[in-house]
Amino acid sequence: MTHINRKHTAALFILMIGIAMMFTACSQTGGGSNSGASGADSEGNAAPAAGGEAGKVLKVRFYDDPSGFDPASVFRIENENIAFNVFSGLTTYDSESGQIIPDLAESWETEDNKTWTFHLRQGVQWQKGYGEFTSADVLYSYERILDSATASPYAAEFNNVESFEAPDDYTVVIRLKDPDSNFLHVVANFHQGQIVKKEAVEELGDQFKWSPVGTGPYMFDSMKVNSEIVLVRHEEYFRGPAPIEKIIFSIIKDDDTAAIALQNGEVDLVMRINRQEALVRLQDAGFEMNALYDRAVNVKMFNTSIKPLDDIRVRQAWAHAVDWTGISEATNPLLESEAFNLLPKWMDVYTENVPRYEYNPERAKELLKEAGFENGFTITQHLNASNGVTDSDQLEQEFLKAVGIDLQFELVDAAVYNQIRNKGEFEVAGRQLPAVNPDMILFSYLHPDNIAPKGLNGARYNNPELTVKLEAARAEIDPDKRRELYAEVQHIAMSELPYIPLYSANGYWPGYDYVMNVTLNPLSQVNFYEVDINK
Structure with missing residues (x-):
């Protein structure tokens, strides 16, 4: 295990990691040994x-209790892996490059990134004898997402849509309010983009999420x-x-x-x-x-609608109080690398020109004093019980304690954890941001239209200046101007810190x-x- 080379934290790390290793050793059975017998x-x-x-x-x-596979509500990577292989979208992703490729739509065209025409494959069969896939299935699936009775957290993904049309059984025309250069991601094989069969949904009712029917x-x-x-x-x-x-x-x-x-x-x-x-x-x-390296950024979410987390200085103090890099190096060097932004490093609009929060407990104390919390405060973070309180959580807790922040943990099962995050009913929580489209992160987690429970903006963050730039970036056709606008969005977000990027996750x-x-x-x-x- 790699240890942190910092004199002021070495003793703390050695103590905490030693305790964690003791508990790990005590919990292992004989079958967990590294002998050739297993x-x-x-x-x-x-x-x-x-x-x-x-x-x-x-x-x-499969690593947790499933929470359902209905595209309107599917959540968490393990459930999404099932849905990805059962359903299809108009487009999907190349496994190696992540580039958009045809799926249920064999081709498409647009002249202005505002009107998109999709030409559907003919002869595609639904599973379990539900007949042939047509454009009617596409319209039903999207309108179901938008139906308030469905209560889909992904409804806001279609906020820019003016109309869905089906001129014939194998053509779908989608007209947008504003140009969107990323729209092919919205209709991809992921969440709201996955196509369902009306008859199956109606026949199965509440059981559809436990017995999904797709074309995958x-x-x-x-x-x-x-x-x-x-x-x-x-x-x-x-x-x-x-x-x-x-x-x-x-x-x-x-x-x-x-x-x-x-x-x-x-x-x-x-x-x-x-x-x-x-x-x-x-x-x-x-x-x-x-392995997949730098696959997604893990973040800490702050509910910015409650005190004291509504104060930017408190969130910045939290970021300065913890040696995030040191924790990763000490606990999970294979699984984690440094992250300074909400977007993964490989994304084409990613920028390094954002504020960084080096480990500086004195600066953290100054910011807390400025915010009126010189004596600190107590706050609760929800954790998934299946993961428990990790070594990283314990180390963060100790760093925060040193500047006066008393972080308490509350363990809940996976279903409750998902519900709490989707409704925004937490003080502090965690989330991973897997995405191919930058808007899956920036729009989903920063735009006010997506404030929980309407969307994934569990931080309840709303900055009008950022919103204007974000909408302009999505509409911009010129790639250089688009990157510049997205860079400004990232800079604002990292200045105000509704989310702290903890680390870039590697997957195995x-x-x-x-x-x-x-x-x-x-x-x-x-x-x-x-x-x-x-x-």
Whole structure:
């Protein structure tokens, strides 16, 4: 483990990490040892999983209780991975580059980024006998998102739409109020862009989110509560049947337990490992890591509508009070790297010209005094119970305590955690911002139209100056002017800090080398249509 080379924090880190390692050691079972008995040979190399099923069956670790797969409400990466493979959008993403490519629309055109005409594939079949896909399905799906009765947190994604039209069964025309150079992302295979079937939604009612029907490469087969989710191949998928016939997602919440399951051959592939020690163990044992670096930025969200977090100086003091880089280096060097912005570094409009908040506890105390909190204050952060209070959380708590901020943690289950964040009913919370389109982050988390519960702006942030620049950036056709406007938006956001970027997250899906073509796209999703097994 890498330790921080700072005299004033070394003792603290050593103490906290030592305690964490003690608890980790006490909680491990004998099966968690790094011996060759658990699915590895005498030299520690990965051993293949046991077979026996007819056809190709892939066993994948799923890391939390599912919360539903309806595109109108789907949330969190593990659920989005299911939806991404069950549904389709008009467009989708190339797994390697993240570039927009055709999906249900085989082509499209626009002259002004304001009127978009999509030409749909013909002969696309819905899963489970619901007939042929047509333009009526597109209009129904989008209008359902906008229907207030649906209460979709993604409704604001269509705020710029003037009208949806279907001149015939295989053409969709979407007219926007203002030009949007990023609009192809809005109709992509993600959240509001995923197309549903009216008859399936109406027949299944509240159960649709637990039994989704799409046009994607895999069909939802079954689910056992707290146990597994099963997808089967959609034989009539428009690109042809997928190589793998069945995917069994085993629900294993604990990362160490998931690593042991992989080593024992109980699963072939692990959807996400976020524990440093488990990753090192699997890497040393020779498993394929299937990594994506700088995939998304993790942020701390402040509810800016409550005191004392409505004061910019308090939020800036929080940023200065914590040695974020030191914590990452000490606890998760494989999983994290520095982040100074809300956008990931690879995005074409990303800028480094933003305010940075170096570790400076004296400056933090000055800012708190200026804000009238010389004696500090107490605040609560909600955490997902499945992750618990991590070493990073404890270290942050100690840094904040040193400047007078008493950070308390409240653990809730995943469903409640999602609800709290989506409704904006928290003081402090965390979130990851996976995105390909910059507007998935900047509009979703900064624009007042998206203030929770209408959208993902859980910070309840509203700055008219930023809003004007953000809307101008989306409408701007000239790429250089567009980048300049987006840079100004990022500068304002990082000056006022409704969100603190904590670190840039690396993603790993460890698995056996016979599981081929596992590629994480920039949304941290895997297109299982491309995955194959070759034992």
